[in-house]
Amino acid sequence: MDTTALPHHSGYTGKRQECNTAFPSRCLGGGLLCVLALLLTACSTAVTSSAAPAMQTAAAQATQATQTAALVTVVVAVRVRGSLAHHDVVVTVTSTITNHTDARIHLAGTCEQPDVMVTIKNPSGGEAYRTNEGVNCILMELADYPSPIAASASQIHVETVLLSRDAVQPLTPGLYSVLATVTAWHQGTLDQVAVDPRIPGGAVTSNLVWITLS
Numbered sequence: 001m002d003t004t005a006l007p008h009h010s011g012y013t014g015k016r017q018e019c020n021t022a023f024p025s026r027c028l029g030g031g032l033l034c035v036l037a038l039l040l041t042a043c044s045t046a047v048t049s050s051a052a053p054a055m056q057t058a059a060a061q062a063t064q065a066t067q068t069a070a071l072v073t074v075v076v077a078v079r080v081r082g083s084l085a086h087h088d089v090v091v092t093v094t095s096t097i098t099n100h101t102d103a104r105i106h107l108a109g110t111c112e113q114p115d116v117m118v119t120i121k122n123p124s125g126g127e128a129y130r131t132n133e134g135v136n137c138i139l140m141e142l143a144d145y146p147s148p149i150a151a152s153a154s155q156i157h158v159e160t161v162l163l164s165r166d167a168v169q170p171l172t173p174g175l176y177s178v179l180a181t182v183t184a185w186h187q188g189t190l191d192q193v194a195v196d197p198r199i200p201g202g203a204v205t206s207n208l209v210w211i212t213l214s
Contacts, residue, residue: 072105073098074116074206076180082164084171084213091129091161093118095180095206099149101187105201106144107155108190109183111137115145116157117181123174128167131159144190163213173214180206 075096082088095116099105107115112132120129127133149155157180164171186193186201193199 071101072185072204074180074182074204076206076209078178078209078211080211087164089163091163093159095157096154098154102151103187104148104150105185105187106148107185108142108144110140110142113183118159121177176211178209
């Protein structure tokens, strides 16, 4: 079986909110790990859905307007191959990150929470997979990843998940949700971000895509 689930703006039903303001002043001098902690807690992570039941046109239009006004957006497309019966389910998640600002941005993360983190949840809402889940991380310092994103440009990240092998709990037939999160984006350098609350940055969550495993 080989299926592809694509995000459709006309089907968005939820809301999204991003950290598109300055870094909180309480992080002044607090170090880079403080910056990451604030980024991950300062934003609402309500997500949009591309294939969930009971989709509403009005909500979809409102979400589209929110995305258009956002400083950074993430849109995912998902491809599924294999089957549960054959224990060979592979999920390919393509995340398109777009910088809507007028300056270059960097993506940052840690070993445990990389710059782009994919999360797959099972039909009961439990976490079936998360990027780097179970990886023995020694260094936890926040760091920039290569290839910053130019103003008004996009960058594509592809993660191939061997779900039958890497799922953290047994897989059952049903509807699974997939999303991607940019752990931290920022302008300037990490050193500047740590001491200057006026520098734009934040965390951002993608649209939610639903896939069926059988």
